[in-house]
Amino acid sequence: MKKIVTIAREFGSGGRYIGKLAAEKLGYKFYDKELIMLMSKESGLSDEFIEEAGEKITNSMLFNVAMGGVYLNPGYNNTLMPLSDKLFVVQSNIIKRIAEEGPCVIVGRCADYSLKERGDCLNVFIHCPDEQKAERATKIYNMPEKNIEKEIKRRNKARSSHYYYYTGLDWGSPSNYDIVLNSGSLGADMCADIIADIAKNC
Amino acid sequence: MKKIVTIAREFGSGGRYIGKLAAEKLGYKFYDKELIMLMSKESGLSDEFIEEAGEKITNSMLFNVAMGGVYLNPGYNNTLMPLSDKLFVVQSNIIKRIAEEGPCVIVGRCADYSLKERGDCLNVFIHCPDEQKAERATKIYNMPEKNIEKEIKRRNKARSSHYYYYTGLDWGSPSNYDIVLNSGSLGADMCADIIADIAKNC
Numbered sequence: 157m158k159k160i161v162t163i164a165r166e167f168g169s170g171g172r173y174i175g176k177l178a179a180e181k182l183g184y185k186f187y188d189k190e191l192i193m194l195m196s197k198e199s200g201l202s203d204e205f206i207e208e209a210g211e212k213i214t215n216s217m218l219f220n221v222a223m224g225g226v227y228l229n230p231g232y233n234n235t236l237m238p239l240s241d242k243l244f245v246v247q248s249n250i251i252k253r254i255a256e257e258g259p260c261v262i263v264g265r266c267a268d269y270s271l272k273e274r275g276d277c278l279n280v281f282i283h284c285p286d287e288q289k290a291e292r293a294t295k296i297y298n299m300p301e302k303n304i305e306k307e308i309k310r311r312n313k314a315r316s317s318h319y320y321y322y323t324g325l326d327w328g329s330p331s332n333y334d335i336v337l338n339s340g341s342l343g344a345d346m347c348a349d350i351i352a353d354i355a356k357n358c
Numbered sequence: 359m360k361k362i363v364t365i366a367r368e369f370g371s372g373g374r375y376i377g378k379l380a381a382e383k384l385g386y387k388f389y390d391k392e393l394i395m396l397m398s399k400e401s402g403l404s405d406e407f408i409e410e411a412g413e414k415i416t417n418s419m420l421f422n423v424a425m426g427g428v429y430l431n432p433g434y435n436n437t438l439m440p441l442s443d444k445l446f447v448v449q450s451n452i453i454k455r456i457a458e459e460g461p462c463v464i465v466g467r468c469a470d471y472s473l474k475e476r477g478d479c480l481n482v483f484i485h486c487p488d489e490q491k492a493e494r495a496t497k498i499y500n501m502p503e504k505n506i507e508k509e510i511k512r513r514n515k516a517r518s519s520h521y522y523y524y525t526g527l528d529w530g531s532p533s534n535y536d537i538v539l540n541s542g543s544l545g546a547d548m549c550a551d552i553i554a555d556i557a558k559n560c
Contacts, residue, residue: 331485350537354552
C-alpha cells in the first residue's frame, strides 16, 4: 500500500482533477491550493506571490529582484538566499510534514523529489496530446483561444525548468515516476481508478 | 475494451515476461518469438537473420552489405530496398494481420506504430532503474557480469535507434504510449494486473 501519491502533470492534462478524484476514491487528503495556503501562513509571503511563484520561477536574478530581492538565510551561514529558493525550502518542509501526518495526494510542487527518502510514495506523471491540452484550457479553464498552444507550451516549459532547477532531473522523463498516464487516451476516471488501485494494492 | 496490447520495453525491464503474464490474465494470444517465426516463413529470410535483425538494425549500409546486400522491391517501382527495410515491411504486415485475427499482446517490433490507425490498441512502455536491469540480465538471462551495464545501454540504444529510424519518434517518450510503467518499483505482477485491468475496462 502506498500512503502518499504525488502527481506531476502537464498544464492542460487534467492532472489536478485526476488527483482529486483519486484522493476521493482512496479516502486520502488532497493538497494543491490548500498547500499554497499552508505555505503562505508559514513563510510570511503573500498568497498572491506564492500563487505566482509556486511552480513557475527558477533562480532568475531579475525575477528575484523584481519580487523584492533576496532573503537572508539564517540556517545556512547567513548566506543570501533567493526568494524563489526560500519558497522552495518552505514548501518542501510542508510537503514532508503533511506526508508525515497521514495518507494524501499531493499535486505538483516537486513533491516526488521532496519525499524521495520515503518508501511509501506512488509517483505519477500525467500528460496528454497537445490538442486535448488546448481543448481543456479553453473549455474548462476558460482561457482565450488565441495563441493557446503557445501559452500552454510556455507554461509547461516553465514547469519543466522549475523542476530541473530544484531536482536536477528531467521533469517528463519516465525514470522519475512509477507510472506515467496519458489522460487523453485513458480519460480522467480511468486514470484515477488506476492510481487508486495501485496505491491500494502495491 | 482494448483488443490489442502493444508492449515496448527496455532491455532488462522484464517487459516480455510482463506481456506474457498480461496475455494469460486476459486470455489473449501472445506474440514475440512466435512472431519471429511467422515472419521468417513469410519473408523467406532465415530464423537466425531475423532474430539478429529484428529490433537492432537501422539502415546501416555496412550492415546491409554484410548481411547480403539489398533486395529489389517489386512493389515500389523496382527500387532497391535495404534488407532491414524489407524485414520491417514484412513484420509490419504480419503485425497488422495478427491484430485483425483477434485479441493479442505483441511485444516489441514497433507494433504500436504499425497499428496506429486502429482505435483498439493499448500501447504500453516498460522501463526500470539501471541496477535492476543489470540484475535481471545477469540472474535471469545469465549474461556475464563484466561490462553488463554498458552492454544493456548498448542494446537499449540500438532499440531506440531502430524505433526512431522506422517511426521518426522518440522510443522512450511517454507521448507515444497510453501508459508507462516502472517494473522496478511496481513489480512484474502488478504491471501485468494494471495492463489487464486497463485493457478490460478502457
